[in-house]
Amino acid sequence: MAVVADAGVLYGLLAVGAGLATGLAGIGAGVGEQGIGAAVVGVVAEEPGFLGKGLFLMLLPETLIIFGLAVSLILMFAWTPFAAIVTP
Amino acid sequence: MLRPVKMSRVVVAGSKSVISPVVEKLHELRLLHIVNYNGSQPQFEIGKPIGKAKEYSEDLIKLRSITRYLDLKNKAPDKTYPESQVLSEMDNLLNNVGADVTATYERIAAIEAEVKSKQDQIKSLTPLAVLPLPLDAYYGYESLATFVGTAKTPVDADVARVSPANEIFSGSAKNATFVAVFVPADKAGEVSSVLSEHGFSELSVPKLEGNVDSAIASLEGSIKSLEGEKAPLQKKLVDIKKQYEDLMLATDEYLSMETRKTEAPLRFAETDNAFVIDGYVPADQFSRLKSELESAAGGKIEVSLIADKEAEGLVEKGEDVPSQMDNPSLVKPYELITRLFAIPEYKEFDPSLLIFVFFPIMFGMILGDVGYGVMILIVLMMLKKKFRTPGWQQLINVVMVGGVWAVIFGIFFGEIFGPLGLWGRIMGHMHEHEIELAKEAGLYFGEGVFGTLGRLGPLGIFPLDRLATNAVLLLIGTSIFIGVIHCGVGSILGIKTELNYGEKKHAYFERLPVMLFQVFFCIALLGLIMGQSILTYLGIIVVVVSIVMLVMGPEGAMGLAHVPSYVSNLISYLRLLAIGLASVGLAYAANQLAFYVIMPMLSGGATNSAEFTIPAIIAGILILVVVHFINFLLGILSPFMHPLRLHYVEMFTKFYSAHGGGVEYSPFGHVRRFLKA
Numbered sequence: 001m002a003v004v005a006d007a008g009v010l011y012g013l014l015a016v017g018a019g020l021a022t023g024l025a026g027i028g029a030g031v032g033e034q035g036i037g038a039a040v041v042g043v044v045a046e047e048p049g050f051l052g053k054g055l056f057l058m059l060l061p062e063t064l065i066i067f068g069l070a071v072s073l074i075l076m077f078a079w080t081p082f083a084a085i086v087t088p
Numbered sequence: 089m090l091r092p093v094k095m096s097r098v099v100v101a102g103s104k105s106v107i108s109p110v111v112e113k114l115h116e117l118r119l120l121h122i123v124n125y126n127g128s129q130p131q132f133e134i135g136k137p138i139g140k141a142k143e144y145s146e147d148l149i150k151l152r153s154i155t156r157y158l159d160l161k162n163k164a165p166d167k168t169y170p171e172s173q174v175l176s177e178m179d180n181l182l183n184n185v186g187a188d189v190t191a192t193y194e195r196i197a198a199i200e201a202e203v204k205s206k207q208d209q210i211k212s213l214t215p216l217a218v219l220p221l222p223l224d225a226y227y228g229y230e231s232l233a234t235f236v237g238t239a240k241t242p243v244d245a246d247v248a249r250v251s252p253a254n255e256i257f258s259g260s261a262k263n264a265t266f267v268a269v270f271v272p273a274d275k276a277g278e279v280s281s282v283l284s285e286h287g288f289s290e291l292s293v294p295k296l297e298g299n300v301d302s303a304i305a306s307l308e309g310s311i312k313s314l315e316g317e318k319a320p321l322q323k324k325l326v327d328i329k330k331q332y333e334d335l336m337l338a339t340d341e342y343l344s345m346e347t348r349k350t351e352a353p354l355r356f357a358e359t360d361n362a363f364v365i366d367g368y369v370p371a372d373q374f375s376r377l378k379s380e381l382e383s384a385a386g387g388k389i390e391v392s393l394i395a396d397k398e399a400e401g402l403v404e405k406g407e408d409v410p411s412q413m414d415n416p417s418l419v420k421p422y423e424l425i426t427r428l429f430a431i432p433e434y435k436e437f438d439p440s441l442l443i444f445v446f447f448p449i450m451f452g453m454i455l456g457d458v459g460y461g462v463m464i465l466i467v468l469m470m471l472k473k474k475f476r477t478p479g480w481q482q483l484i485n486v487v488m489v490g491g492v493w494a495v496i497f498g499i500f501f502g503e504i505f506g507p508l509g510l511w512g513r514i515m516g517h518m519h520e521h522e523i524e525l526a527k528e529a530g531l532y533f534g535e536g537v538f539g540t541l542g543r544l545g546p547l548g549i550f551p552l553d554r555l556a557t558n559a560v561l562l563l564i565g566t567s568i569f570i571g572v573i574h575c576g577v578g579s580i581l582g583i584k585t586e587l588n589y590g591e592k593k594h595a596y597f598e599r600l601p602v603m604l605f606q607v608f609f610c611i612a613l614l615g616l617i618m619g620q621s622i623l624t625y626l627g628i629i630v631v632v633v634s635i636v637m638l639v640m641g642p643e644g645a646m647g648l649a650h651v652p653s654y655v656s657n658l659i660s661y662l663r664l665l666a667i668g669l670a671s672v673g674l675a676y677a678a679n680q681l682a683f684y685v686i687m688p689m690l691s692g693g694a695t696n697s698a699e700f701t702i703p704a705i706i707a708g709i710l711i712l713v714v715v716h717f718i719n720f721l722l723g724i725l726s727p728f729m730h731p732l733r734l735h736y737v738e739m740f741t742k743f744y745s746a747h748g749g750g751v752e753y754s755p756f757g758h759v760r761r762f763l764k765a
Contacts, residue, residue, distance in 0.1 A: 052428035052736070059733035063660045070662055073564065077557050 025068020118757025452493025502551020506675025571661030597641030
């Protein structure tokens with residue numbers, strides 16, 4: 001098994017990982033919001049006073065993407081073992 | 089400010105002979121929030137309308153139908169009317185103007201229906217032009233059956249097989265074959281089934297005379313003349329609308345007011361000779377209500393306050409104490425955000441003040457750009473003149489305060505339309521060797537400067553370029569810090585709210601551990617980062633204690649299930665940084681593309697801005713305008729939605745609306761808009 005020692009390659013892999021973390025989390029949040037959004041629109045059409053609570057429910061899965069983003073940020077900026085390799 | 093206005097429970101009882109002046113006075117005072125009588129007590133019945141209730145509501149229905157014909161929308165008043173003028177003009181408005189409007193509207197509707205039917209006729213006539221028959225040949229037979237329509241395959245042979253006596257015409261146009269089949273009436277059934285095998289679909293032929301072209305021409309002529317008749321009628325409606333708009337809305341207001349007054353007794357309890365009104369009034373207004381009502385009724389009335397203990401009993405039986413939010417005018421617009429979620433319950437806190445403190449700061453921190461901030465302010469100034477209804481005004485005010493904060497944060501972040509934008513050109517930036525030095529020392533926070541002042545703040549972190557690694561780390565910390573404060577304030581209010589409801593166990597073993605957990609979890613993290621093991625141990629100990637408290641709490645071991653969400657609550661605040669980074673990223677990309685890619689490329693590889701050619705500069709500016717405009721639109725939406733979420737999901741769940749929202753204080757009465765007081 002070849003050991004990847006090139007800092008540039010490592011940095012590239014890190015970036016790919018960071019991108020996947022945010023992107024996949026985004027898809028997950030989107031799938032979650034899809035169902036809730038449809039239901040909320042239905043409810044608000046009948047009962048406009050429900051808008052605030054509906055928004056609340058709809059925004060709940062958004063935290064997911066922030067998790068993904070947090071992982072990306074850690075990968076790109078904060079995880080010292082990698083940061084040490086990558087920083088020239 | 090953090091609490092709804094204190095209310096008193098009152099009972100108004102009086103002789104039925106004074107019911108009208110009392111209702112009139114109540115309406116004028118706009119103080120009493122009436123609790124509807126539900127007919128639950130056998131000795132009282134539900135009251136009956138007084139005065140001309142029926143006439144008023146009939147007039148109102150008449151007026152509403154006129155306003156519907158005129159397509160009148162509710163709007164901010166341009167002109168107000170005294171009641172006497174409304175009264176004197178009402179008859180003319182409802183009868184003469186009303187009849188005119190109705191007749192005109194009905195005529196327009198009739199014309200539209202006729203035009204529609206003529207257009208349909210033209211549509212069905214057009215394909216018949218390929219058949220060599222005059223129109224009157226298609227109808228009026230007693231012994232013949234007629235089939236006119238399109239067929240997919242030739243029908244002649246098969247029709248001849250079932251009905252030897254026949255006459256068939258065909259022609260084709262627009263990829264379809266049109267046929268007209270005439271057969272004896274007694275063969276109609278068989279021919280029809282034969283035709284359907286050929287994919288026949290029937291057309292209806294209008295009963296007209298002459299040949300097809302002239303019939304179409306005459307139909308078109310009459311459509312034109314009908315349209316000619318319609319235009320002045322529509323203009324007439326527009327003129328009437330313009331002339332009577334405000335008066336009609338004023339009349340609507342007057343009639344609704346009167347209807348509400350005459351129907352008010354439906355909400356009272358009544359006996360043969362007396363009436364009783366239950367309700368709530370702001371505590372400090374009770375004496376005013378009492379004296380005003382007593383003088384209006386000439387003493388034939390008793391206005392009394394119910395003792396707090398007894399009122400508590402009524403609340404326990406299911407009566408809702410109305411809550412009126414009480415905030416200074418600066419905070420008022422933020423009630424919109426509270427209201428969108430739920431009206432605070434009487435015993436709860438009103439979070440509007442907290443929203444006023446946190447929301448604009450979060451908005452500003454996310455947007456953080458002088459250019460965008462100023463643009464938001466300019467756009468909203470213009471919108472403010474256009475949208476004058478209270479709801480829009482509140483929303484605009486909310487975003488405007490956010491815009492001011494965006495400018496302030498923009499100065500901290502050194503951004504005018506993004507990094508690489510105008511900041512460097514206006515305020516200047518560091519020399520390259522200084523940047524290199526800062527990077528080597530690991531203290532690079534951006535290259536902008538405040539003009540001759542240079543870089544400010546500890547370690548010279550301002551202006552903070554949000555895309556620099558150090559800045560991202562710093563902002564992660566700041567975001568989580570804001571989160572701890574935000575959630576902590578929510579938890580404190582949650583503890584107090586539970587105590588107000590007398591739920592000590594919930595307060596100390598459900599709300600308090602959440603706050604301890606979140607605060608000390610972050611302290612432990614801080615200890616890890618700073619290498620202070622004392623902080624870490626302290627944090628971990630308190631976190632463990634808080635988890636133990638949760639398990640001892642009302643939910644027992646199930647309470648542990650919430651622990652991950654307390655962490656995710658805090659991580660959620662990272663969006664303050666993240667959404668901002670996204671918008672900075674887009675602005676950065678726009679500037680990079682325009683100044684460092686498009687402009688040099690189109691100028692034949694020029695490296696310095698003095699050599700850029702005019703077309704290159706124009707193309708660059710075009711790119712800048714388009715991308716920044718998109719970013720600007722996103723820059724209003726997401727900095728609004730995300731702090732909203734942080735309030736609704738992360739903060740409100742700690743203390744707000746856990747008991748299901750309250751009832752808004754809506755006193756009996758009316759705020760005059762089109763009517764002069």
